[in-house]
Amino acid sequence: MSDLASEYRTIHAAQPSYGSADRKMMRYINPLIESLNCARVIDYGCGKGALGKFIQASTGIETQFYDPYVPEFSTRPDGRFDLLVNTDVLEHIPENSLLSVLDDMKSFSDHCFFVISTRYAEQLLSDGQNAHCTVQPEAWWENILRQCFPYIQRIEIDIADTCAFVTWPLEGSTIRRITYVNNR
Numbered sequence: 001m002s003d004l005a006s007e008y009r010t011i012h013a014a015q016p017s018y019g020s021a022d023r024k025m026m027r028y029i030n031p032l033i034e035s036l037n038c039a040r041v042i043d044y045g046c047g048k049g050a051l052g053k054f055i056q057a058s059t060g061i062e063t064q065f066y067d068p069y070v071p072e073f074s075t076r077p078d079g080r081f082d083l084l085v086n087t088d089v090l091e092h093i094p095e096n097s098l099l100s101v102l103d104d105m106k107s108f109s110d111h112c113f114f115v116i117s118t119r120y121a122e123q124l125l126s127d128g129q130n131a132h133c134t135v136q137p138e139a140w141w142e143n144i145l146r147q148c149f150p151y152i153q154r155i156e157i158d159i160a161d162t163c164a165f166v167t168w169p170l171e172g173s174t175i176r177r178i179t180y181v182n183n184r
Contacts, residue, residue: 042109
């Protein structure tokens, strides 16, 4: 396997749109932020920081950005956060590194929101391997997350070939808000 750090730095530098999250994720994140009464959020694996910037702009909440492969966001933030948001990241991590990355995420927050693709990416690495090096079904991801977090709850989202989880029990009103978003 190629040197992932070097690969992703090169891809991020060469492709301005690579690592730019879709603002429609906010329809899932807003109910989570409100249910936790968040004051601090971290976008872990933020890419270009688009999603974190949406969070900050739409909520006014202090939002930190962390992505070791993007120079602008490669400095580790300090402290703990009310919510860690992680979208389209874990499938880019080799299986043998997943538990250490998840432990690192847990060091930032006990409340994590994960959105994980279960299909191969369009992006290939320079050695021809797929950028999504860990493509597994939803049940496999749930099992991996359970190895690091005492509680995992699946979240229904309306994005094909994608699964989502939180690491704390959601209140019924939060689940209803997310369900409402999916049915619109």
